[in-house]
Amino acid sequence: MTNLDKKIDDTIQSVDRGTYNDPGKTPTERFGERLRRWREERGYTRGELINELVSRGISCTPSHISYWERGKKFPGPDVVDTICDILQISGAHLIGPDGPIRDAVIAVYEVSSGLSEDQLQALQTIYQRQRQREAARREEDARQQREDTRDLKKVFGV
Secondary structure, three states, rough: OOOHHHHHHHHHHHHHHHOOOOOOOOHHHHHHHHHHHHHHHHOOHHHHHHHHHHHOOOOHHHHHHHHHHHOOOOOHHHHHHHHHHHOOOHHHHHHOHHHHOOOOOHHHHHOOOOHHHHHHHHHHHHHHHHHHHHHHHHHHHHHHHHHHHHHHHHOOOO
């Protein structure tokens, strides 16, 4: 396992623990940083990555790579898939723990992986239920905090 693999695994674990904190960066900016690190880790220059993408039928210019790595734009799912193939990494390593982008890319991968409509519907239902449970849990936590605050104010006469 490389240092970069370890760092990504540690980051994913910190997300699971709820301790991940990367203030001030958008998911697109974090994607760009990961792309640059993985490209360099695998020994590719920007030009070499462009040549590989073009050889696989992806239209790509130096400005594309620059925009992606600087977090100004996000490539389409087919491009992300091809980049992962070139760099020999999984989408999870490149996409990372960022919810909206990861969810969108996973959705596209699910569609393209040959799952039936029923299977996709079942996955979507499970996902929606999980999101509802998370929202309910957050709402309950907020309610409990309000009650605790009221109780403390009563006890201390604030």
